[in-house]
Amino acid sequence: MTTQELSTAKNSTNNTGSTGSTGTGPSGSTRKTPGSTTVSGGVSGATEPAASRGKTSIADVVVVKLAGTAAREIPGVYDMGGGLSRTLGAVRDRVPGGRPNVGRGVKVEVGERQTAIDLDLVVEYGVAITDVARDVRENVIAAVERITGLEVVEVNIAVNDVHLLEDDESDTGTDTRVE
Helix, strand or coil: CHHHCCCCCHHHCCCCCCCCCCCCCCCCCCCCCCCCEEEECCCCCCCCCCCHHHEEEEEEEHHHHHHHHHHHCCEEEEEEECCHHHHHHHHHHCCCCCCCCCCCCEEEEEECCCCEEEEEEEECCCCCHHHHHHHHHHHHHHHHHHHHHHHHEEEEEEEEEECCEEEEECCCCCCCCCC
């Protein structure tokens, strides 16, 4: 907190009848990082409890990573994302030093206190899609709400593909045809 902010905070908390800051100073304006949301609006002043001093903001990418990780934890989820993003992700995974993108297939809209999440899934062949979708939805909501404190208003799931066992065999280059 800068000196100007500190003196403004003191002026707004005194009991001498003065009105304090009118909102034109640094403490009167709301600073928001692009792509983030304020989860808790804090107060300032030495007399306030320590837990409520200051503000907490969470970047959208945090919610994306949490939702992607939670969705991948569910058995029956083979991969996430559309065809092109999966192809690019496979190339990135093969590059030395490349990291998997846990946010692939996840889109979020984050408001002041709530978030909505869209997921693109590829499921394993043979699993009940409705059961996997329900389990993914429950796990994503529990993880995001527990970790961020945001209320998840909806988790929309689009199943874009089904992973077949034959897909793995064709990827390995083994030809099962007899010549």
